[in-house]
Amino acid sequence: MDLIKIGKYIAFKRKEQGLTQKQLAxxxxxSDKSVSKWERGICLxxxxxxxxxxxxxxxxxxxxxxxxxxxxxxxxxxxEENIIQITKDNKNKQKYLKKIIKLLIVxxxxxxxxxxxxxxxxxxxxxxxxxxxxxKSTEMQTANMLSNHPGDILLFHYNSKKDFDSLTMYLTQYxxxxxxxxKEICTFYNNPSKGINTGNIALVVDREAxxxxxxxAFEDGYYIAEGISFLENISNYDVWDYDKIEEKTAIKYSKKxxxxxxxxxKNHVTSLPIKELETNKKIKNDYTCILxxxxx
Numbered sequence: 342m343d344l345i346k347i348g349k350y351i352a353f354k355r356k357e358q359g360l361t362q363k364q365l366a367x368x369x370x371x372s373d374k375s376v377s378k379w380e381r382g383i384c385l386x387x388x389x390x391x392x393x394x395x396x397x398x399x400x401x402x403x404x405x406x407x408x409x410x411x412x413x414x415x416x417x418x419x420x421e422e423n424i425i426q427i428t429k430d431n432k433n434k435q436k437y438l439k440k441i442i443k444l445l446i447v448x449x450x451x452x453x454x455x456x457x458x459x460x461x462x463x464x465x466x467x468x469x470x471x472x473x474x475x476x477k478s479t480e481m482q483t484a485n486m487l488s489n490h491p492g493d494i495l496l497f498h499y500n501s502k503k504d505f506d507s508l509t510m511y512l513t514q515y516x517x518x519x520x521x522x523x524k525e526i527c528t529f530y531n532n533p534s535k536g537i538n539t540g541n542i543a544l545v546v547d548r549e550a551x552x553x554x555x556x557x558a559f560e561d562g563y564y565i566a567e568g569i570s571f572l573e574n575i576s577n578y579d580v581w582d583y584d585k586i587e588e589k590t591a592i593k594y595s596k597k598x599x600x601x602x603x604x605x606x607k608n609h610v611t612s613l614p615i616k617e618l619e620t621n622k623k624i625k626n627d628y629t630c631i632l633x634x635x636x637x
Contacts, residue, residue: 343408344382344383344384344385345382346382346408346409347379347382347385347405347406347408348379348380348381348382348383348408349380349382349408350404350405350408350409351376351379351380351394351398351405352380354398354399354400355376355380355398357398358397358398358399360397361373362376362377362380363376365397368393368397369390369393369394369397371390391405467589467590467591467592468500468502469500469501469502469503469591469592469594470499470500470589470590470591470592471497471498471499471500471542471586471589471590471592471598471600471634472497472498472499472586472588472589472590473495473496473497473498473585473586473587473588474496474497474498480496480541481496484496484543493545493546493547493548494543494544494545494546495543495544495546495583495585495601496541496542496543496544497541497542497543497544497585497586497600498539498540498541498542499539499540499541499542499592499636500538500539501538501539501592501636502538503538503594504531504533504538505531505533505538505594505636505637506530506531506533506637507528507529507530507531507636507637508528508529508531508542508557508634508635508636508637509525509527509528509529509634509635509637510525510526510527510528510555510566510632510633510634511523511524511525511526511597511632511633511634511635512524512526512553512569512571512630512631512632513630513631513633514571514572514628514629514630514631515624515626515628515629515630515631516627516628517625517626517627518624518625526553526555526566526569527555527566527569529557529564529566539559539560540557540558540559540560541557541558541559542555542556542557542558542634543555543556543558544600544601544632546583546603548581551570551571551572551573552567552568552569552570552571553567553569553570553571553632554566554567554568554569555567555569571603571630572605572628572630578605578606578607578627578628579606579607579608580605580606580607580608580609580610581603581604581605581606581610582603582604582610583601583602583603583604584601584602584604584615584618585600585601585602585615586599586600586601586615587615592636594636594637595635595636595637596635597633597634597635598633598634598635599615599618599631599632599633600615600632600633600634601615601631601632602615602618602629602630602631602632603629603630603631603632604626604628604629604630605626605627605628605629605630606626606627606628607627610626610627611625611626618631
């Protein structure tokens with residue numbers, strides 16, 4: 342049905358009866374805003390007011406649905422056309438409704454799928470973990486601004502649901518794949534009774550002096566271990582790179598876990614992910630220093 346045409350016809354017949362929108366609305370116990378919407382072709386009146394509206398405007402239902410006066414000799418034909426048009430409109434509405442229902446079903450399925458993935462990831466994520474801060478994070482950007490050598494500082498966050506007594510760092514050094522040293526470099530003691538099981542670790546590398554500074558910062562304090570030497574008495578390298586854990590990693594209590602690998606060489610270094618270094622027995626770089634951590 343042509344809503345605009347019907348709306349103009351209602352307005353024409355209302356004026357023909359000498360009625361204002363408000364007067365017509367009062368006769369129908371409705372608001373003049375409703376009448377205004379009909380006449381502007383925004384919507385049709387409710388079916389329940391068709392007969393009363395037609396009676397007030399002195400028109401037939403067929404004329405109302407057609408949006409025009411119908412000569413008596415064509416009333417029957419027009420009635421059939423109106424019935425056919427109403428049937429078509431209903432079919433179109435049903436098709437539209439079916440499309441909407443299908444779209445809603447698809448959206449519901451996608452929502453359920455995404456929710457299940459989110460819940461699965463949440464449930465499978467380790468509750469006791471250590472993870473690196475992202476390079477673009479506020480913490481990393483701030484640390485680099487404060488550092489004398491931006492890019493030579495690495496930040497990690499750890500969270501332990503379990504109580505632990507200490508956090509120990511180890512330094513293992515390799516020369517052309519051969520282990521030349523393996524030592525405990527610092528231990529930070531924890532007080533489980535205070536419930537301090539979460540914190541941040543900062544590793545600051547001074548390449549020129551071949552020293553490390555390690556900071557363990559937690560809720561109400563921090564520990565610092567500095568002046569830790571590595572690659573002692575070795576200076577014939579000009580290239581360096583590092584690898585670190587790239588994602589949230591489950592804490593394996595009382596077991597050493599690789600955190601960072603510092604690689605040095607004369608001309609180039611081969612970068613290997615931490616996961617590969619843990620299983621790869623042949624470290625080919627001129628010098629490699631692996632920093633590991635153990636929660637005891």
